[in-house]
Amino acid sequence: MPVALPVALGGAMCGVLLTSVGSVVAMTGWNDPASWLLSPMTYWPLWAVALGAATLAYRLRRRGACRACGLSG
Structure with missing residues (x-):
């Protein structure tokens, strides 16, 4: 499997998760600390x-x- 495939999917999921949390919090307007x-x-x-x-x-x-230089990662 090429390295770029899981790296791209992992990076995309990070962006999706962070964006979705921000939008859900903004839409619901959770002001109650217990519910948060x-x-x-x-x-x-x-x-x-x-x-x-x-x-x-x-x-x-x-x-x-x-x-x-020929050194491996």
Whole structure:
């Protein structure tokens, strides 16, 4: 499997998750702290950051050898 496919999908999911959380919060206007803390959507940004970190780590681990110096990633 090419490295670009999971990296692109992981990056897209990070953007989708962060955008969807922002739009849901803006549409619902949650002002009650209890409803915000008890909602599963509260933790989507944390999951998006973790997915982004895992995607970056995968990309760095799977990159090939440097063309200039020949060292592998």
